Amino acid sequence: MLKIVKQAHKNLKKVAIVSENRSFTYQELIVQSENFAGLLLNKQTDLNETSVAFMVLPGFDYVRVQWGIWQAGGITVPLCLSYPIPSLRYTIENSEAKVLVVSPEFVELLQPLATEKSLRLIVLGKDDLLENKEEILLPVFDESRRAMILYTSGTTNLPKGVVTSHRGLNAQISSLIKAWKWSKNDHTICILPLHHVHGIINIVGCGLWAGACCEFLPNFSAEAVFNTFKEGKINVFMAVPTIYFKLISHWESLPPDEQTELTETMSRFRLMVSGSAALPVSVMEKWKIISKLTLLERYGMTEIGMVLSNPYAGIRYSGHVGYPLPGVQVRLADEQDHEISYTEIGEIQVKGTTVFNEYWQKPEATAESFTKDGWFKTGDVATVDEAGGYRILGRNSVDIIKSGGYKISALEIEEVLRTHNSVLDCCVVGIDDNEWGELVVAAIVPKNEQIDLTELNNWIRTQMPAYKTPRKYKLINELPRNAMGKVTKNDVKKQLFGNIS
Structure with a gap:
């Protein structure tokens, strides 16, 4: 059984997901994901790392499909909801997906491609309505099995598929659970795209592993986010700097009484995180005035998950991304991949269980991304202070x-x-x-x-x-x-x- 599903069994009656004005318990999530796994298996015993691409709206359906693919032994390939057909075609073809799962909203867009590529097309709310009358026998497999392919643009013209195993995903989640003190008492909200690590792992994965409640907004708007805050349930919030910028702009447009109400509400949050891009000092300072909280900035990549974080309890410095997370090794290295000392400038290199397996079907690119002694070369340049805190200086490529x-x-x-x-x-x-x-x-x-x-x-x-x-x-x-x-x-x-x- 998947570790995240084992965790879910500890909180069967608790609300796991809130989406589309409905609440779903962990028990409902387990049952529905197992049913979907049975549908995918279709009398097979194991998908055996078959890639399953899915274009599903954020919420309960997304998670039950994701968990269902994993439990059936497949590899999840989440598709970006805003991509045009050329980008979707590339991801589906490159990942060698054999199955395509879509919300009804995307049938018209993707059915022609599914027909052309002879993909098995599953439309949620239509093809998955039949209840499985037979007992579902889920495959048993090792954590080393490949679990997910996420696509990220590198220094080459075309995106590369980043393959992560179940062991890697578990390690990424476990590290953040420990560092950021996740618990079943938490209530978070996901407003980020679910084809990136930030949304998939940092918010949804950690929240559900911890037994917390994860709420979804179908589309971002500053007003909707603040209205959700006002309900008084949210206590963990994560976003990218651009979203904080938009929230600040909207807050500044509100009348003073609403500003005060929101400030008082947010001041009771236990954690607010910013990542995926450098956080401007001006944004951090303005948000501290608005929310009474200092944003926790962290650093990571699709290939490695999160590896550096400002402290959960302690001083958070503007412009710094903090210290190595639990279970992660980080070093600075020169152009010859030799480790260098504090205060010098070098490339961030990472080693540990959280690091990805490979670039899909790109053995040469995979080999080039690691040093001879097994460290992943991030391509990000940084310096480290004497206390071991990292400050990102930028990419080593202007591209x-x-x-x-x-x-x-x-x-x-x-x-x-x-x-x-x-x-x-x-x-x-x-x-x-x-x-x-x-x-x-x-x-x-x-x-x-x-x-x-x-x-x-x-x-x-x-x-x-x-x-x-x-x-x-x-x-x-x-x-x-x-x-x-x-x-x-x-x-x-x-x-x-x-x-x-």
Whole structure:
């Protein structure tokens, strides 16, 4: 039995999930996830690491599908709800999914692809309504089995599938349970996308493992979040800096009596966390005034889960991401992968059970991401103070942009832009922004002077997820290059956008 399901058996009568104005107990979650596992098995004894892609709305259905896939022995491949068809096609094809599970809202979008690829399509509320009359015999397997593939953009043009085992997921959750003092008395809310570690592990995984209640909002709005806060049940909240920026803006627009009410409510929370992007000091300070709480900033990646965290009890310094979490080894290393001492600047490298297994079907990329002595190379540059606290200085590549909690490949965006018939060449960079962390911007060398930037922007939003598309464009006759012909991106930032971060 999965460890998270074993944990659920300790709290059968307790409410596990609140979504769509309904409450679901842990017992209901266990039963419904086992039923879904039986549906997936379809008289098989084990899915044997078959990839199952699913595009399911946040809430009870999402979790029962996720747990059902795991209990049937499959690999979960969660799809982003806002992705256009080209991105969904890539994820489904690359993961070699054989089954596709969708909420009814996504049938029209994905049924043609399912038919084309001969995928088994399961529509929730239709194909899973038949009750299983036979006893469901779930497979038994070791924690080393692969459990999940999440896609993340790296320094290459196409996203890589990050494969994590059940052992890895369990280790990631257990580490955070201990560090952040999760308990069954907690009540949290998930407003983050559920195709990333932040939402899947840090909020939903930890909450349900601890026996807490996890509430879902179908769509983010500052008003809806604050209205949920006012109910007085939430005591743990996690978000990305962009969301805190929006919440601050909305709070400042409210009348004084509502501001006071919200401040008093939030001051009773036991924990508020920020992550997935650097937290601007201004946002941290404003939020402390509004909520009376100091945000806990942490650091992690899809490949490694969370590895650094400011202390749950203790001083949290602005601009610092804290100390190694339980069960995780972290070091700074130079370009030769040799460990370096405190106060020096180096790449963060990680070792431990929380680290991923492999990049799906990419053995060379997997090997290149580890040192000879087995440390994962994050590509993030940091310094460490004498007390062992880490401060992130940035990526060791200007081709990675951190915006709104996402890590975005500039190279991927450039390749798409170059396919437009009005674009001769382009350069995509990130510029500092208090709300988004970094804004994605693009310098365009047009084929002619008649280029319509509005049309270009509308077009690229049909080719890529909205969060990857540029927010600003500048037209340029020629891109700056070095003697080797490589575009000098810092010059693009400085000359065109006034930023050389």
